[in-house]
Amino acid sequence: MRPVNINGIDWFLDDYEMAGSLRDVKPDDIGRRGYGVFSFKGGQFFLKSFREKGLSGFIRGKIAPRGKKEYDMGKRLRALSILTPAPKGYGIAKAGSYIIQEFIEGTSLLYALRVSRDRELLIKGLARLLSTLKTHKIRHNDLHIENIIIHKDEQYLIDLHKMAIKKVFTEEDELSNISHSLAMVYTEMTEKEKEIFFRVYGNEGIREKTEAAIRAMRINWVEKKKARAFDKTSIIEKKGNILYMKGMDAIGNGVYVETIKSDKKTEVLRYTDHIRKLYRNQRRLKKAWQSSVVLAYMGLNITPRVYFFNPPSFSSWGFIAMEDLRGKGEELDRFLDRGYSNMSIRERRSFIDRLAGFFKVFLRMDIIHMDLKGCNIFAIRDNGFLLLDLEDITFKEIDGNILARMLIQLNTTIPIKVSYTDRMRFFLDITEGLRLDKKDVARMIARRSLEMEVVYEGVGGLKRESFKAMG
Secondary structure, eight states: OOOEEETTEEEEESSGGGGGGGTTOOGGGTTTSOEEEEEETTEEEEEEEEEOOHHHHHHHHHHSOHHHHHHHHHHHHHHTTOOOOOEEEEEEOSSEEEEEEEOOOOEEHHHHHHHOSOHHHHHHHHHHHHHHHHHTTEEETTOOGGGEEEETTEEEEOOGGGEEEOSSOOHHHHHHHHHHHHTTTGGGSOHHHHHHHHHHHTOGGGHHHHHHHHHHHHHHHHHHHHHTTTSOOSSEEEETTEEEETTOTTOOOOOEEEEEEEOSSEEEEEESSOEEEEESSHHHHHHHHHHHHHHHHHTOOOSOOEEEEEOOOSSSOEEEEEOOOTTSEEEHHHHHHHHGGGSOHHHHHHHHHHHHHHHHHHHTTTEEETTOOGGGEEEETTSOEEEOOGGGEEEOOOOHHHHHHHHHHHHTTSOTTSOHHHHHHHHHHHTTTOOSOHHHHHHHHHHHHHHSEEEEEETTEEEEEEGGGGO
16 A cells, blocks of 8 residues: 655555545644544544654554554454444554544443443343454453444444454453453443353353452552542642642632531531541541542542642641531431431331442442441432541452441441341342352341440430340
8 A cells, every 4th residue: 555645644545535635634633633533425534643652652653553553453353244443544644643444423332331221232242242352362452341332233343453363362361351341330230231241252151250350450440540649630630739629729718617526536627618627647638538539530429529638737737628518418327316217118218229229339349438337428318328538438349248347337336226127128239249148248247236336426416225125
């Protein structure tokens, strides 16, 4: 294929009449306008650029430019009847390269799974696609499901420059394809959907290793986000020594109103436009900010909204500034003490189902609260819930012992008036889909709870009760 040079870019095109549509593309556009769509002969075409940086990028641009690799891989996949946008050409410049593809109007598989009424059909399609990749010994090193586009009910692979057709396809290659494709949605899948996926894929025995790989990926991702929690990033703005969540830099100018709490570890102060939680222990301050950053990247609104981080100085504690929840609800222990007895059976079931749904959101993401007392769960008046004490949130694999410890603490810090039936309903709901021995966990919770005093903050102040008094 001979090149045609336009504005210092060498274009290699399936149809050289397309050159006229590329007159406005300039090498300086690489990295500034990474994507574009243009028309040619009544069709629509997608133009994407790859900017190469540093010495390694310079060498790659000379030896294996990504635009050319994506073009070549597209041709090879289509020859194998694997759906991908038809490649139409590529370009090479000093700063990087380009790929031209047929423009596919569609949505990502991630979006489709979250809005579709027929998730099982999409999951079967993904399983078949991955099985086909295995058959042809193809590994895609960035196979998250936003790189799969749904077009006319078919699944199209994109971002092909990270793919390789291998001579030997190992189990590690297979696990990489499966775990990367499922990582963003696996916690949202039901047990039935998981069974369907592995059955249609044709290797049910690989499920356990896949789940371990997904957990390892998630832990690695969390650690990377925590490591960058004190840098300027896509969600963090830095002004002086203060770190702001993006768009929150206008908050924090309010005046002091009152001290809500003060002890040896923390002080909680109310200002007119925010709450400040001051920490004497810098490790816990750092942990609270890191947790809030990770949750922000995850898009999980399971804690009060965090505004900014003010580091400690020689003369003052550091603090986290966050949303003021006054007037929006109350802590779970007080809420139940005040209102549980007045609820109908139907209202109680509805409440338990909502609370269990909240727990399932974070438990399935391996998010754990190390001090899960009733007073550390906030019941919002619009039927939502929040976790308090950010410094006690951690990210690690949930198991029976961890879950039992969390639920024993919760069980013994809410009023004993909450019935055994409602407690069991909650337990069975949150453990649905978790691969652990529910009977062993339930027995552990019941046995330990009976041995402990129930202590919580009620409407009239601190209360002490015992499960033994119930029967």
